[in-house]
Amino acid sequence: MGCHRHRVGNGVGYVALISAGATDPAQRWTQILLASYIFLMAGLLGASFVVRWSIARQALRAAAAGGLIGLGVIGLFSIGLPLFVAGVLAAMATLQTLAGRDFAVFAGSVLVPAVLAIAVLLVVFETTQRLIACPAQGTMGGGGFSPDRTTTNV
Numbered sequence: 001m002g003c004h005r006h007r008v009g010n011g012v013g014y015v016a017l018i019s020a021g022a023t024d025p026a027q028r029w030t031q032i033l034l035a036s037y038i039f040l041m042a043g044l045l046g047a048s049f050v051v052r053w054s055i056a057r058q059a060l061r062a063a064a065a066g067g068l069i070g071l072g073v074i075g076l077f078s079i080g081l082p083l084f085v086a087g088v089l090a091a092m093a094t095l096q097t098l099a100g101r102d103f104a105v106f107a108g109s110v111l112v113p114a115v116l117a118i119a120v121l122l123v124v125f126e127t128t129q130r131l132i133a134c135p136a137q138g139t140m141g142g143g144g145f146s147p148d149r150t151t152t153n154v
Contacts, residue, residue: 013079030128034071037124038083041067041117045090058097058109065090066114070121 041064048060065087072084094110 067117
């Protein structure tokens with residue numbers, strides 16, 4: 001249960017650290033979606049300790065491991081290292097529950113949820129990219145967001 005608290009603490013720390021520097025709505029949406037994803041991964045891992053059915057427990061742990069490792073690799077130069085380590089620990093717990101299982105069980109209860117967790121992460125990144133690239137008002141460029149300016153074609 002200690003690892004679960006670590007993930008929740010990591011998510012809260014991420015929101016607190018990044019929110020202090022967020023000045024525009026696009027950054028806020030990115031933070032909200034990434035923090036929600038981290039909390040979802042923590043919830044999956046926490047649920048794996050409660051579920052009695054071993055296949056569901058494996059699937060929950062595998063999804064958390066895949067999501068945390070994926071996010072950890074992508075964010076390796078900021079907060080990614082603790083997420084990567086947490087994902088590796090979740091993967092090790094998943095592999096322990098697979099002892100003596102055949103490949104079909106492995107593929108169905110571990111690989112599929114891990115791949116789905118990474119797919120959800122990619123959807124989160126695509127969503128935030130669209131929010132960042134397409135502000136509702138004003139213009140946005142490499143220097144930041146300004147709602148006071150309007151776009152004109154010259």
